[in-house]
Structure formats: structure tokens, C-alpha cells
Amino acid sequence: MPRGALCDSGGVPEENAWTAPVALDKIDATVRVPGSKSITNRAYVLAALSAEPTLVRDPLDSRDARLMLGALAALGAESEHTARGVRVGPFRLDQAGEPAETSIALGNAGTVARFTPPLAALGSRTVHFDGDEAIRRRPVAPLLSALSALGADIDDDGRGAPPFTVRGHGGLRGGPVELDSSASSQFLSSLLLAGPAFAEGITVRLTGTVPSEPHIAMTIDMLRRFGADPERDGTTFHVPARTLSLGEYVVEPDLSTAAPFVVAPLLTGGTVRISGWPSTSTQPGAWLRELATDLGAEVTLDSGGLTVTGSGPIQGQLLDLHEVGELTPVLAALLCFAEGPSVLSGVAHLRGHETDRLAALARELTALGGNVTETEDGLRIEPSPLHGGLFHTYDDHRLVMAGAVLGLRVAGVRVENPATVGKTFPGFVEAWQSMLSGRDR
Known part of the structure; x- marks a missing residue:
């Protein structure tokens, strides 16, 4: 842009x-x-790729998360809201008797626009992707190019952005592919999340720089939690074909969403406690703890969460x-x-x-x-x-x-x-x- x-x-x-x-x-x-949007939507994708239903506990309930559940349902993975969270069932890849075409509403959700195209290639239907006017300005070309190189049948009329169409032919073989993920780490995460479902897994060699290493670490950590075996050697990532399974996954609070509350006492004085802050996390927002300290706040972390007390000028x-x-x-x-x-x-x-x-x-x-x-x-x-x-x-x-x-x-x-x-x-x-x-x- x-x-x-x-x-x-x-x-x-x-x-x-x-x-x-x-x-x-x-x-x-x-x-x-x-709950973290990034973790919630990754958990929903991995749950849909699993062999058995997964209960995703404490997920984010927001427009982006609902759009992801809607997209997965359109692709054949149903979900059910329960008192303890959202139970996501596996994809029904045998789509006999289903309509030949379906549509996915992207809204303005980058994770939906980027995480679901590889999933559409696993089925046998033609899937149309479109959303808000804003999503049409968000880049997705490098991902679509990589998927095409892996054998996916994609038509975007050369836009490199929504609207586009993925024609599923019953799966992707996978294998090696090059990817420029400079514009978004979500391109890489998309391929890695889907990798266990490809016949030969996937090996991604990155070109260019990669933003947000924490989000990549998050994807790798969650793949392992669901039973995958991802490997990394510098800028090369490999995820072998694997059957995923995890009965229950608990979503962390969204630490980036906590940012305005963390910085508030720096401007006002006083104290804010963020309950449920994890002791360790792959989320980018975990860095706020260090930053608030560097900015002069008194910061403590205990079993109750993160406490930030502001004092002095910034x-x-x-x-x-x-x-x-x-x-x-x-x-x-x-x-x-x-x-x-x-x-x-x-x-x-x-x-x-x-x-x-x-x-x-x-x-x-x-x-x-x-x-x-x-x-x-x-x-x-x-x-x-x-x-x-x-x-x-x-x-x-x-x-x-x-x-x-x-x-x-x-x-x-x-x-x-x-x-x-x-x-x-x-x-x-x-x-x-x-x-x-x-x-x-």
C-alpha cells in the first residue's frame, strides 16, 4: 500500500x-x-484440521473470531458454543452431496483472508472469498502465489487481493515452496498451519524480511501442542504430514489488547492490574512488561496477573x-x-x-x-x-x-x-x- x-x-x-x-x-x-485473537483463530484452524473435536476454552468472541468460525463452517467444520468454550469439529473432506460452490465472508479479518485459502484447497468445492472494502486493500498476493506453486487452483484476476476464488480438487500434495512474507507473518503462518494436512507436508523457504517473529513462534508452538512436528532451520520451515489431535486448548488473554490499560497509569499515575497475564507467552504484547519498566513504571507479575504503577514523567x-x-x-x-x-x-x-x-x-x-x-x-x-x-x-x-x-x-x-x-x-x-x-x- x-x-x-x-x-x-x-x-x-x-x-x-x-x-x-x-x-x-x-x-x-x-x-x-x-482472549487473544491471534491465538483464538489459530486454535480454530488447528481444531478443524484435527481428527477429533477440540474444545477451545476462553476464546475471543469478536467479529474476527466469528468470521473465522463462519469460514470454517463454510468449508465443512462445524462448531458449537458451550458453557466452557467453543467446540470445533474436524473438516468433513468428503463433500459428496454438498453444493458445488460456497462463499467465505472475510469482513476485514486478515487472519481469515490468509489462514483459510489453503484449507479451501483441501476440499473439492469452489470457494469464493470476499469481504469489506478495506480487506481488498490488504495484501495476499505472496500467499496466493505460493499456493499456486503448490498446485492450488486460484483465480484472482491478477489483483493479489480479495475477491478471489479457490477451486478445490481434493487436497494438495504440498512439498517445497518459496514465500515472501515481508508484508505479513500471516502468510507463513497460513502455510505452516495447513502443512500437516498436505500429502507431503510443507517446506517453506522464506525470501525477504519477516515481521513479527513472536507470531511465527506462536504458530510453531501451537502446531506442537496439537501434535505436529514443525522444524526450523534459519529461514526454512518444515512441517511434515501428521494427524492432529488435542481434546482441549485454553486461549491466553490478548496481551496486545491490554496495551492501552498497561500504559494508562504512565499517563495518570496510580495502578492498573491486568488479571490472568501469563508467566510466559509467545504473544508480541508480552514485551509490554519490559517496556513499562523501561518507561519508569513499577511492574510486578504474580499469580494474579500483571500490576503496573506509574510514576514520574515519560x-x-x-x-x-x-x-x-x-x-x-x-x-x-x-x-x-x-x-x-x-x-x-x-x-x-x-x-x-x-x-x-x-x-x-x-x-x-x-x-x-x-x-x-x-x-x-x-x-x-x-x-x-x-x-x-x-x-x-x-x-x-x-x-x-x-x-x-x-x-x-x-x-x-x-x-x-x-x-x-x-x-x-x-x-x-x-x-x-x-x-x-x-x-x-
Whole structure:
């Protein structure tokens, strides 16, 4: 996506804007964030590829997660919501008697657009993929090219993006393939997750750079949990054919979604406790614990979760966010209040997310009085007084969270279309307001 190519904000009416609350005193609150979107959707895919049903416990219930379940159902893997979680059944690859064609609604879910095309190639139906206008701007060409090289029958009219069609012919042989995963680690994860179901497994040799090593580590760890035997040698990954099985999988809280709550006490003083924070995790958001400490907060982790207590001013930072790019919007908002300049780097791939996040952040923070400029692979932030105004979110859940952080210190920040945060945290606005009111949530 070229620099500055933003998704249209859609001219959201004023009544659909949320005035982010200002912190009038030090915070003292306990917050529980929902399950990780990244883990939830990987667990659903691996469950569908397993030989027996899998109970996925504590999953995220959001638009993206529901779209994934809908996509898997369209491909023949039914699911059932229970009191303990979501039970996902295996694919019915024998699709005799089923309609010859089906469709998958992608919404604006990158994991659905990227994780499900290989699964469609395992069946015998023609599967049409399309979604929101925004998903048509998100890159998927490298994945489709790799799948085509493996023998998949794909028609995208040369767009390299939705809409596209996968014609299933009863499976893929698999084997070796080259992949450029520079734009998204999800391309690699997609092939690795499906690899156990290919007749010869899969061997992926990466070309170019790879963003977000934590997400790759997450995929490998989850494959092992479900009984696969992934191997890595530098930039070459191998997953042999294998029958998967795992009766129950528990989803961790989403640590990236916790980011605005972790940084809140840095701006307001006081304490926020994030319940359920795991002692170890492959999630990129796990780095927040180290970052909050570096920014001067008192941080402790115990069986109850992560506790962050803010004290003192924030200093400007030089942060390479290549491995934790999804934290960029919240951190950019936070560093607008630092006492010195900051540079965020290593995140050129954010131009291909829900919107061009770098262009969006530079535009919206500057519109509220900030001094934020784009660099080739990030943002430069100079201290500057901020004022209220409409903060456009471009259908991007992370920008809603960034707007909430700004509102802690700036009166009158009106966050456009807060409902878009339902992609990862449907109850975010209520949890944020509860945090500021001192009510635990």
C-alpha cells in the first residue's frame, strides 16, 4: 500500500463518535481483557484440521473470531458454543452431496483472508472469498502465489487481493515452496498451519524480511501442542504430514489488547492490574512488561496477573517495533506526552494493515496539535501541546485504543466509530470507562 493510502473514514456522523474520558485522578483498577485473537483463530484452524473435536476454552468472541468460525463452517467444520468454550469439529473432506460452490465472508479479518485459502484447497468445492472494502486493500498476493506453486487452483484476476476464488480438487500434495512474507507473518503462518494436512507436508523457504517473529513462534508452538512436528532451520520451515489431535486448548488473554490499560497509569499515575497475564507467552504484547519498566513504571507479575504503577514523567524513546508492530498505535499516542522526541521504527509493514497505520497516525495525531511525521519505516514524534477534536479511526480497532489513550490527558478527544474495536475487544469502551471510574471489570 503506498504511503498515505488511507482507508476512507466514511464520514461517520458525530453521534457515532465517543468522547474519550479524561482521567481526573490517579487510576486504581483491575481489568480483564478477552482472549487473544491471534491465538483464538489459530486454535480454530488447528481444531478443524484435527481428527477429533477440540474444545477451545476462553476464546475471543469478536467479529474476527466469528468470521473465522463462519469460514470454517463454510468449508465443512462445524462448531458449537458451550458453557466452557467453543467446540470445533474436524473438516468433513468428503463433500459428496454438498453444493458445488460456497462463499467465505472475510469482513476485514486478515487472519481469515490468509489462514483459510489453503484449507479451501483441501476440499473439492469452489470457494469464493470476499469481504469489506478495506480487506481488498490488504495484501495476499505472496500467499496466493505460493499456493499456486503448490498446485492450488486460484483465480484472482491478477489483483493479489480479495475477491478471489479457490477451486478445490481434493487436497494438495504440498512439498517445497518459496514465500515472501515481508508484508505479513500471516502468510507463513497460513502455510505452516495447513502443512500437516498436505500429502507431503510443507517446506517453506522464506525470501525477504519477516515481521513479527513472536507470531511465527506462536504458530510453531501451537502446531506442537496439537501434535505436529514443525522444524526450523534459519529461514526454512518444515512441517511434515501428521494427524492432529488435542481434546482441549485454553486461549491466553490478548496481551496486545491490554496495551492501552498497561500504559494508562504512565499517563495518570496510580495502578492498573491486568488479571490472568501469563508467566510466559509467545504473544508480541508480552514485551509490554519490559517496556513499562523501561518507561519508569513499577511492574510486578504474580499469580494474579500483571500490576503496573506509574510514576514520574515519560522520556522520549527510540523503539524498533519490528517484532511488535501491532503495539505502534497505542505507543505513538503515549509518546505524544513524552518530555523529549521519540522515533518508532521497523514497522513499514503497518502500511498494509486495516489501514495505512503510519499515515493514519501521523495525520490524526497532527490534527490534534501533535508534531508527528512519517519516516520510511515508522514515525518521528516531537513534543507538542495537544487539543481536542475528532480522531478518525479508519475502521481500525488499534486506532480506537490509541484515541482512548490520548483522551486520558486531553479533553474533548472524540473517537470516531468506537464500535470498530469489536474486532478484538467488543467491551473495550465499557472496560475503559470502568477503569477510570475505579470499578473493576
